Amino acid sequence: MSDDESVETPPVKPVLRVVKGDLTPEELAALVAVIAARNAAAAHAAARVAKRPRSEWGHPARLVRTPHRFGLDQWRRSAWG
Template sequence: MIKVVRGNPTPEELAAALAVVRARAAAVAAAGGGDAPRVPEAWSAPTRIARTATPPPGPRSWTRTYWPA
């Protein structure tokens, strides 16, 4: 079910949006493999953010506890 949350689309705009959604659903169904588990995207991997290990404890180690750029 599609529900318009904001705005007041014309019947032509609504038909165009529905055509896009139906075409996308048909393409996914035709591609098959919809039951395969999805692999997490690489951009969300924690290793991408923290590339180095945490600093060893010691005096002034707090100065090195930042997210590397």
């Protein structure tokens, strides 16, 4: 390929498009900053939820417990599995 030939790239779809109105560059920058901050806050909140430890109350292993044995003091040991 020589230097004269240009490589064509497919057109990129814009992430944000102003449909109505006439924005100044400062207003457009403020709009982009607000949207970026909102997306960052949502990603941060999703990351915090993902790191939360899972509750053991709903764990499937609780369904596979050994049956209770009858006898003296077994009511105390019934919670130990």
